Amino acid sequence: MAKIQVQTTINGEQLDFLCDGQQSLLSALRDELGLTGTKEGCSTGDCGACSITLDGQLVPACLVLAAEAEGREIGTVEGVAQGSGLHPIQRKFLEHAALQCGVCTPGLIVATRALLLKNPNPTEAEARYYLAGNLCRCTGYDKIIKAVLDAAASMRGESA
């Protein structure tokens, strides 16, 4: 079967890749481009481990066809850290011990970044509802929500 050529921008870098018609964007990222930071937990859009942004919109990469990425801007966990330093969200996840096994963490960090771009000052309830599509089985979410709210404060310049 003929491969489809796709031109995209991933984490600010222009990239071309080849994919099959039915291939998911998650599979293209992981298997064709070696971007394995985006994880597969269910492939049905229920767990959020493969959260990415597509033109700034938070989506599960498993429910997007790779071919649909043509001409779009993709953001993955690999592009969250800026320069040589971590993004404040990443830093706060570490400081608050907001991960145990860490497999949901890339998706949660991408989702949190999308949340804070939309709403720089979320309430606890707003953060919980926005992140309700990202399953974590280890933490009970307590430390994740604390990290998210603290990262928000830090990005607003209200804390370290």
Place this chain on the structure above:
Amino acid sequence: MAKVIFTGGLRALTGDESVELEAARVVDLVAALYARYPALAGKLEGATVAIDGTLHHDARFQTLRPASEVHFLAPLAGG
């Protein structure tokens, strides 16, 4: 004399609630138990052994005090 206390299945197998046997180490105690209760033969391998309240996963060569109290329990590992 180490005192072995039987519960559950071991009580059913031995017919006793407890027994006192001369043994310096658990391995000797197990041999003495097998000799005394043929129905026990082989049943104590891999057991978790409580000696005076401390649960040992592998107690084969643990030494026993003269008044040690010993229980043989099912193996444990957890999740």
Place this chain on the structure above:
Amino acid sequence: MSNPKSDGGERKYKVVGTRPIRHDGLDKVTGRANYGADLALPGMLHGAILRSPHAHARIKKIDVSKALAMPGVKAIVTGADFPEIGSGGMAAGESHIDPKDLQANIMARGKALYHGHAIAAVAATSVEQAREACKMIAVDYEVLKPVLSLEQALAKDAPILHEGRKAVGVPPLPEGDTNIMMRLANAKGDVDAAFKTADVVVEGWYEASMAHQGYIEPHATVVTTRENGQAEIWCSTQGPFAVKSMVAVTLQLDPNLIRVTPSEIGGGFGGKTTIYLEPVALLLSQKARRPVKMVMSREEVFRATGPTSGTRIWAKLGVKKDGSFVAADTRMEFEAGAFAGSPMGAATMTVFASYNFPNFRLEGLDIVVNKPKVAAYRAPGAPNAAYAIETVIDEAAEKLGMDPIELRLKNAVKEGDVASYGPKFDRIGFVECLQAAKNHPHYKAPLGKNQGRGVGAGFWFNVGLQSSATVSINDDGSAVVRTGNPDIGGSRASMAITVAEEIGIPVERVRPLVGDTDTVGYCDLTGGSRVTYATGMAVIEASKIVIEHLRARAATIWGCEVDAVEWRDGQAIGTNGASDNKPLTVADIAKQMGHTGGPIIASASVNPPAAGPGFGVHICDVEVDPETGRTTVARYTVVQDAGKAVHPSYVEGQLQGGAAQGIGWALWEEYLFDKDGKMENPGFLDYRMPVASDLPMIDTVVVEVPNPLHPYGVRGVGETPIVPPLATVGNAVSRAIGVRMHQLPMTPPRVLDAIETKKG
């Protein structure tokens, strides 16, 4: 080994008890960390498994010829490719594994015993080709009537899963063919007479559904084989050494040929203590002479990997007016899934462990049904048992008009009490936990309309088992610590903290590594709440040997006797004639390692006793909508004895995570099967695990009653927190709606039904 005595909390720690950034954290927040499915090798094939569409069927014939002829298909295996092995024991903790069963669960032989049971596997150049080829494998089944509930399994004319297999355990045992694989029983005193002396007697059946560990990372492996028989296994596991021995036994291979490298692990909770894919990928790789990767889909994880047992437990409790327990009785029926080996045994040992019952009787049954074979799940068996006993205790408190914590305090076990499972308790912290719960502001806070408050307690043994560790000093004075325990929740940080504490260097200067089965000494599973306790103890021992080396090197540099060198605060300090020397830091000594005898490295290994029991007490407030029956968790507090928290953030994390899993099990999570035994909800949309918006913050109180078996007083903490929530949430719901709930999960229809029934 000797039992190191704890410092009883008097020792002043510099690093233990602090909260450094975990060493593997950077890779996990940037996407660099490699989990099971993240490895790709040149020339790698992809495997897929054909699974049984029937819950119970005889496999009459498998024809793979069409599939084998398909493009891209390189190898196919079926049960016939596995060697014949006999039954026999294999140490695998409380869920005793028969290697023959382990093998038959990995690939069906003769009979398919659950919907989703592996029948054949294909390796092809792409996953899609492998899946397409699976569809072309022709299997001739004789469909049999499935056994789908405990009731059906115990019925007189029940279909039999394992013909010719006898029940084992404590008599009386069923005669002839049976689905009961094991019966256990235990008793103390005269239970029937004692019940007659009780002022209040409560009893009831309590049912919990089969539930899954729900780790977010599906099982995954990549296997490479060589012409000389060697195999390299990369996989997501809680125990690389366990994978090595289980693969060796199921394929009858020389274990020496197998090397297992654990990937980062995306959750396990007991579910990754056994194997599913590894032997299959190994056989496919041998046939195809190429590396083979296999990754389960979420649906496969639900249908064909170990959930925990669905249970039906009857419990009866007799209490005096003053609150003292006089007798308890229980019958516990556990679904094992398709093969023997539920955690019923652990349930019989934990059910009465938290309290002094002068008289008790218990019976436990391990029962096979045509559902996936259960695997360990966090304190296996204990949550189900605690659900029943902690609920009847709550009901007794209500009937007595007594505070539920007071009732528990009146009967709680403490040091010197004889545990229901036999031995005497050493120093334990149950009473301290109950008191901390009673004094917590949560317990005194007023409740709103339609709200109820529940309390529940839990016990878990915590294990020790075997561990090794190697500590080496780099030439800049930094250190490396290597163990064989996959880091499932921050254990690298605990290992580094331990080295830093012992040797006296900054924790950031210690690099903790997880090795493979060829590069580190033997370590039992990451499980049983044992890593910080047992592997930590090996790290302490290795660090102490390193200190001896450091003292000897300082003595060489100073030209004095070793006895004149003391190790204090990370420095060699001269005494007795050597005191004129300027203290030497680890870095000072490390710089001269080559001159003083070469590299400094030390290994140690331990097999310590069980880790000192863990007790926890939970408080939960729920609000139940009387119109819909929907339950919301309004507030939740976990109190637990950690002995000594090495990294308090990760101890709190264990408490919160365990509570969240328990809340999910209590309110939402259940396996639903259709009449043919097909799981109807094999995805996260319908198997409803808690999401962020389902839960409140989970407050924690870490009680520290030092464990006398560990130098710092550490107790395992990972498993205990899942024990209390089933009853705690149940008690809260029952108090909110004024009627006792008897079945989990407490879904809105069930709660509404209970409310309606009460109304009449």
